[in-house]
Amino acid sequence: MIGENAHFITVGTFHSICFREMLSNFKDSSYLAEIGVDMETASIMDDKDSDRLFKEAIDELPEQYKAIVDENDWGVKTF
Numbered sequence: 001m002i003g004e005n006a007h008f009i010t011v012g013t014f015h016s017i018c019f020r021e022m023l024s025n026f027k028d029s030s031y032l033a034e035i036g037v038d039m040e041t042a043s044i045m046d047d048k049d050s051d052r053l054f055k056e057a058i059d060e061l062p063e064q065y066k067a068i069v070d071e072n073d074w075g076v077k078t079f
Helices: 003-008 014-026 047-059 063-072
Strands: none
């Protein structure tokens, strides 16, 4: 349908396209390492991914800190 120009099309979510652009602009720079971005493991997370990661972090907290999370209603309801 598009023919020879198909290789010029960029498809992705807003965040993944911006992330890819950021990586291409900074891949040879030490800036990302300075702010703690590990280029080998960096990824884009959706709501489900971030909720899962947040829940895992909360599960590792001592019990007295879990109450603070409950009191502040920080969005994860699955503990």
